[in-house]
Amino acid sequence: MSNPVTRGACLCGDIQFETTAQPKGASMCHCSQCRKQSGGIWSSAYVKDTELQITGPVSWFEASPTAKRGFCARCGSYLFWKAHDEDTTSFALGALTAPTGITIEKHIFVRDKGDFYEIADGVAQRD
Template sequence: MTLPRDIKGRCLCGAITATAMISNPILRACHCDMCRQHTSGMFMSLAVDEGSLVFDGPVTTFRSSDWAERGFCPTCGSTLFYSTIEDGARHPAAGLFADIDDVPLKLEFFSDKCPAGYALSGDHRRLTTEQTIAMFTSPEGD
């Protein structure tokens, strides 16, 4: 994998395209109640370089909590991103990008909420609900 590299993606119908730069590509999975309700499974996001993510098309957002919003395509309903309101950070849905087969899964959030019907294999960090909340509420982060 040559890094950094540009990646391109799109929603299911193609009405929205996405571009980003990846220098330290990792996949993250979230099993929280909202992500599972939103996607009918886990939400998989791709780490992209800060400020490099650009969407072109009619992105619609829904404020799903006091601290976050979710972006989606108003035509096909594809999930585009999870975004934190306070800092405006957008975490794009990994499924938008076709050319990331070589990107490793490195982190699961809310791993103790993962349904019994599936489990992610491999050697990666798995944070419980308590650990996930502590990570996001810690003044220093993690």
């Protein structure tokens, strides 16, 4: 029996992605870069690069010397995060077609979170 297909797309539909791999590491990122790019908390999970099929014109932005962020130039949807030295790509959980079957495992970069909200869901937190 094969895994179900996880599918997602940007707001305008120009970029679509899918995987049959089980997404891993579902997290909510509170770092200042994710907050600035997404307008809040960015939730994502990842799969190996070879297990993620992306169609459409992804624009990549080098946000730091260690990683880049992929987005749609037409609608602005922030869809992907890719570390230069890893063989995985993270994708936006908010862009997925429901139901996802994914549960958040952790909050990351909580030391950098905005001062306008509290994290009170009982999920593990990492500085």
